[in-house]
Amino acid sequence: MSRHPAPDELLLDYAAGALPDGPALAVALHVALDPRSQRTVDRLNAVGGALIERVPVPDVCAIEDTVLERALARLDEVPVEPRPAAPGRRHQAFDWAPAPLVPHLRPGMDWRRVMGKFDEIRLDLPGDFHRVSLLRLESGRGLPEHKHAGYEYTVVLQGGYTDETGNYGVGDFAVGPGDHRHEPIADPGDPCIALIVVENPIVLTGPWGRWLNPLVSRGLI
Amino acid sequence: MxxxxxxxxxxxxxxxxxxxxxxxxxxxxxxxxxxxxxxxxxxxxxxxxxxxxxxxxxxxxxxxxxxxxxxxxxxxxxxxxxxxxxxxxxxxxxxxxxxxxWLTVFAPEDDDADKSVLAGQTYTRLKELLGGLSADQMLVIEKAFFEDKTHTAIAEELKLPLGTVKSRIRLALARLREALEKDES
CATH class of the missing domain: 1.10.1740.10 (RNA polymerase sigma factor, region 2, helix turn helix motif)
Structure with missing residues (x-):
């Protein structure tokens, strides 16, 4: 169980299917790693089920028999799939990746060194305006101090990090409000790997920030 | 039915x-x-x-x-x-x-998660519990599920401070959790 679960309101957004793809992926990874949040999402899904049962069905929602007949006619081409094998498949090269991340990992994907400080794999979620990245930070190394114009969601997938708000381990979830600066440092042990989803471009606040920010805003780093 | x-x-x-x-x-x-x-x-x-x-x-x-x-x-x-x-x-x-x-239907990795949570009995109980939420709490929950709005969008629409919407959601969930956990123990 993680010490920093995703907040309830974000789990509700997720269970209701209201989140854009980037934040939804961050919550999905957290939920995969945190049984308590999984349980909350299960319950919220059950709330969805209860709402479907008690939703008023106005006449306009009646479905004609011909629609059922058409659906029945389609079933010949739709096989009933066998029960799936036990879940929990792990990616070979990225064995720390929880199941919901695996479909986003493409062959040949590899870490890219950024500013000599950390490694990044940028994930492409078509149509989403968030910047979605996997970051890897060697033990003891820090990310450049930065702040965000929008929300930042972080979920730790391996190792851990510490910043002024606390210590974050595998499965922990952090929501960074835009206006706060932080400088996470990777904990001793395995490199820290985290998924980071940022709503708006990051603004570097350190001494080199004003030179590097134009590159960040153009997505070059 | x-x-x-x-x-x-x-x-x-x-x-x-x-x-x-x-x-x-x-x-x-x-x-x-x-x-x-x-x-x-x-x-x-x-x-x-x-x-x-x-x-x-x-x-x-x-x-x-x-x-x-x-x-x-x-x-x-x-x-x-x-x-x-x-x-x-x-x-x-x-x-x-x-x-x-990736929007998993069931718990992907954790098969030990409590199995009774969603099964029929709890589900019936949940329907009762929803009836026990305040109108304010229910409004937010319904807007999320039916209108697929995020809590931020709901706050904007209802012209409520974000903190108010968050606390309604947290109170509603705390209530459901508490009642369901009492049933299970």
């Missing part, structure tokens, strides 16, 4: 013997409800019917992955309908990805 047990039996009948009569009964019960549910998020009747039909076809395809010890039929159907709604919105706005890849 269809009880939770009857609905689960019907899904299992599809899984074990491709029972088309069982499919018809599920369709008659759930398709209008899914259509009504989807229309609440602003879809027109034709689009909502399309989503409902796709959701029920998915019930047929995935029937073998339904596990009545983990979820009630309605809960399972909700997750399928929700994913179909996301796919539908995505087709309109952006390139298609199959949501089932």
């Amino acid at each position: 269809l009880s939770a047990d009857e609905a689960a039996d019907l899904i299992e009948a599809i899984a074990t013997r491709q029972d088309r009569a069982a499919f018809s009964r599920l369709f008659q019960h759930f398709a209008p409800r899914v259509k009504a549910f989807i229309m609440r998020s602003g879809a027109d009747p034709e689009a909502a019917q399309e989503v409902a039909q796709e959701a029920l076809i998915m019930v047929w395809r995935k029937a073998a992955s339904f596990d009545r010890t983990k979820a009630s039929a309605s809960t399972w159907l909700y997750t399928i309908a929700r994913n179909k709604r996301i796919d539908h919105l995505r087709r309109n706005n952006r390139p298609a990805i199959d949501t089932d890849d």
Whole structure:
């Protein structure tokens, strides 16, 4: 169980299917790693089920028999799939990746060194305006101090990090409000790997920030 | 009407013997409800019917992955309908990805998670508990599920401070959690 679960309101957004793809992926990874949040999402899904049962069905929602007949006619081409094998498949090269991340990992994907400080794999979620990245930070190394114009969601997938708000381990979830600066440092042990989803471009606040920010805003780093 | 047990039996009948009569009964019960549910998020009747039909076809395809010890039929159907709604919105706005890849229907990695949470009995209890939420709390929950709005969007729409909406959600969930945990212990 993680010490920093995703907040309830974000789990509700997720269970209701209201989140854009980037934040939804961050919550999905957290939920995969945190049984308590999984349980909350299960319950919220059950709330969805209860709402479907008690939703008023106005006449306009009646479905004609011909629609059922058409659906029945389609079933010949739709096989009933066998029960799936036990879940929990792990990616070979990225064995720390929880199941919901695996479909986003493409062959040949590899870490890219950024500013000599950390490694990044940028994930492409078509149509989403968030910047979605996997970051890897060697033990003891820090990310450049930065702040965000929008929300930042972080979920730790391996190792851990510490910043002024606390210590974050595998499965922990952090929501960074835009206006706060932080400088996470990777904990001793395995490199820290985290998924980071940022709503708006990051603004570097350190001494080199004003030179590097134009590159960040153009997505070059 | 269809009880939770009857609905689960019907899904299992599809899984074990491709029972088309069982499919018809599920369709008659759930398709209008899914259509009504989807229309609440602003879809027109034709689009909502399309989503409902796709959701029920998915019930047929995935029937073998339904596990009545983990979820009630309605809960399972909700997750399928929700994913179909996301796919539908995505087709309109952006390139298609199959949501089932990552918006998991069941716990992907943790099979030890409490199994009774979603099963029939808890589900019936949950319906009662929803009736016990305050009107303010219920409004926020319904807007999230029916209109697929984030809590931020709900706060904007209701012209409420974000903190107020968050605390309504947290109080509502705390209440559900507390009552369900008391039942389980």
